[in-house]
Amino acid sequence: MVVSFQMMGERGSCEASALSSQGAKSVSAATLFAPPPVGLRLAVIKGMIPAQGRTCGSCTFCCKVLGIGALEKPAGRWCAHCKPGRGCTIYEKRPGECADFACQWLVDPRFPEALRPDKVKVMVSGDQGGRIIAHCDPDNPAAWRSPAVFHTLKSVAANTWASAVTVLAVAGRRTWLIAPAAEYDLGVVPEGGQVEMEKFPDGTARVGQRGAS
Numbered sequence: 001m002v003v004s005f006q007m008m009g010e011r012g013s014c015e016a017s018a019l020s021s022q023g024a025k026s027v028s029a030a031t032l033f034a035p036p037p038v039g040l041r042l043a044v045i046k047g048m049i050p051a052q053g054r055t056c057g058s059c060t061f062c063c064k065v066l067g068i069g070a071l072e073k074p075a076g077r078w079c080a081h082c083k084p085g086r087g088c089t090i091y092e093k094r095p096g097e098c099a100d101f102a103c104q105w106l107v108d109p110r111f112p113e114a115l116r117p118d119k120v121k122v123m124v125s126g127d128q129g130g131r132i133i134a135h136c137d138p139d140n141p142a143a144w145r146s147p148a149v150f151h152t153l154k155s156v157a158a159n160t161w162a163s164a165v166t167v168l169a170v171a172g173r174r175t176w177l178i179a180p181a182a183e184y185d186l187g188v189v190p191e192g193g194q195v196e197m198e199k200f201p202d203g204t205a206r207v208g209q210r211g212a213s
């Protein structure tokens with residue numbers, strides 16, 4: 001199955017659709033996901049509780065890498081209300097999208113302790129579109145390739161390859177697809193750009209941009 005997706009904008013959404021079905025070589029359940037480099041915080045996980053012993057502590061990494069729609073804060077820049085390494089100066093009045101957000105490290109005890117976002121410079125979160133996204137600081141776009149992070153992302157990709165989940169790394173609008181057997185540099189995908197992806201059972205994929213819509 002070949003699927004396509006449209007890159008979301010700062011306030012947009014991502015849509016994926018099947019373009020064609022071409023038989024046995026594809027992973028039938030393959031689903032595509034668009035990495036939202038300049039997207040809103042999509043991982044609304046209200047009600048989830050931190051994994052035992054984990055707190056944000058001095059980490060403020062998501063206050064840089066994620067876009068905050070209510071504040072018109074773009075991804076990849078520090079929030080004006082953040083004291084890096086200390087916390088939010090408007091904590092009681094912070095937007096709901098901040099209050100409702102938690103990264104994977106904070107809530108998932110299966111996620112390695114060593115991958116605290118501010119330590120590894122990568123923050124992993126999921127979203128409603130079936131995407132698992134490793135958000136990197138645009139000042140350190142290759143952070144997702146560090147061995148500990150890379151190993152975890154590869155494991156997730158392998159375990160979800162036959163499903164609708166897709167694993168991405170993003171730094172600004174630069175986007176990579178992480179497949180079990182390879183990594184694919186999608187380049188700088190413009191807002192509204194179209195990306196096609198076809199998954200194969202051997203853990204590889206065919207990907208390509210179709211340009212901005």
Ligand code: SF4
Binds near residue numbers: 056060061101102
């Ligand atoms: S990146 Fe995770 S651990 Fe760090 S401040 Fe955000 S939610 Fe907390």
Ligand code: SF4
Binds near residue numbers: 079087
């Ligand atoms: S409002 Fe507070 S919690 Fe939200 S991004 Fe800014 S500093 Fe972080």
